[in-house]
Amino acid sequence: MITHYHFNEIDSTNTQAKVFANNAFSNKTSINTGVVFTAETQTKGRGRGTHHWYSSPRDGLYYSLLIPAPMGYDKLQTLTQKIGKLTINVIHDISGILPTLEWPNDIIMNDKKLGGILIESVGGSNQNAPRYVIIGIGINLNHTQFPDDLTVTSISIRQITQSRYNSGTFITTLTKEIMTCLFEAYEGLLPPKKIQQIIF
Numbered sequence: 001m002i003t004h005y006h007f008n009e010i011d012s013t014n015t016q017a018k019v020f021a022n023n024a025f026s027n028k029t030s031i032n033t034g035v036v037f038t039a040e041t042q043t044k045g046r047g048r049g050t051h052h053w054y055s056s057p058r059d060g061l062y063y064s065l066l067i068p069a070p071m072g073y074d075k076l077q078t079l080t081q082k083i084g085k086l087t088i089n090v091i092h093d094i095s096g097i098l099p100t101l102e103w104p105n106d107i108i109m110n111d112k113k114l115g116g117i118l119i120e121s122v123g124g125s126n127q128n129a130p131r132y133v134i135i136g137i138g139i140n141l142n143h144t145q146f147p148d149d150l151t152v153t154s155i156s157i158r159q160i161t162q163s164r165y166n167s168g169t170f171i172t173t174l175t176k177e178i179m180t181c182l183f184e185a186y187e188g189l190l191p192p193k194k195i196q197q198i199i200f
Contacts, residue, residue, distance in 0.1 A: 002175060004036040009057075011044040013037040013064035014118055014136040021066055021122040021132045031132060034179060035066040038171055045138065046118060053116065053138050054150055061115075061139040061170045065178060069121065069133040076133070080105055080119050083135055086181055087117065090173050091139065095157050095165065107139070112155035115139035137174060141165045 010016055016037045024031050039062045045053030055062055084101040091107070091114075092098045099109040107115035116138050123131030142164050143156035158164055 002034045002036060002179070004038070004171075007037075007039040009041050009043065010037075010039040010062075012042050012046050013039055013062050014046055014120060014134050015044070017064040017066040017134045017136075018120065018122055021134075025123060025131075031066065031068060033068075034175065036171065036175055037064045037066070038062060038167070046136075054146065054154070055138070056143060059143045059156070060141050061137065061167050063137045063139075063171060063174065065135045065137075065175060066122075067133055067135070067182070069130045076119060076121060077104075079133070079135075080117060082181065083119065083137070083178065084117055086177055087115065087137055087139075087174065090170065090177055091115070091157070094169060094173065095161055095163070097157065097160055109155055109160060113140075113153055114155055114157065135178065139170065141167060141170070 005016070007013075007016070014037075017035065020035060020037070021031065039055075041057040042053065042055035042062050045055040045062060053062075081101070084105065084107070088099055088101055088107060097109060099107050099114050102108045105117040105119075106113055107117070118134075118136035118138075120134045120136070121130030121132070122134060140154060140156035142158045143154075144158065145151070146154045
């Protein structure tokens, strides 16, 4: 069973996932399946590089999935593309809109940013592959407005469809789709029939 940690407020779901992985190193334990981290809001949400991810309370999807890494560092770029396409399909299936993926990690709709993906590796710096990979996904779900400096560049699914969305639907669907998509690369993880039974 995949573990899910949900927070009312947190600095960053990716940061929390990294702390969790580093604690596993310190305690000499292994993480053999996926661990999901989500939050109602982030105080220090992160984008690519030094970019900040605007995380107003209960308006967005703030999500990270920590998984054992089956690939080398050279494959992480391909993973970003794969997760991007998968996320776009999930958004389309749930909301009916079809955004595009702008390299390397922005999800775009109507020429504005709808979401973003931040994939980070943990451990294994002296090896050919990391120990773990963190897949961070942020989606603007229910925002009705943005700060003045983001109004021109950002958009939410609610602004496009005039409908409100349950973040839990995205959490469950994204997790199932990611684990199913990458299952063959993860020896020792849940089999597909068990993945389909995941309940948050």
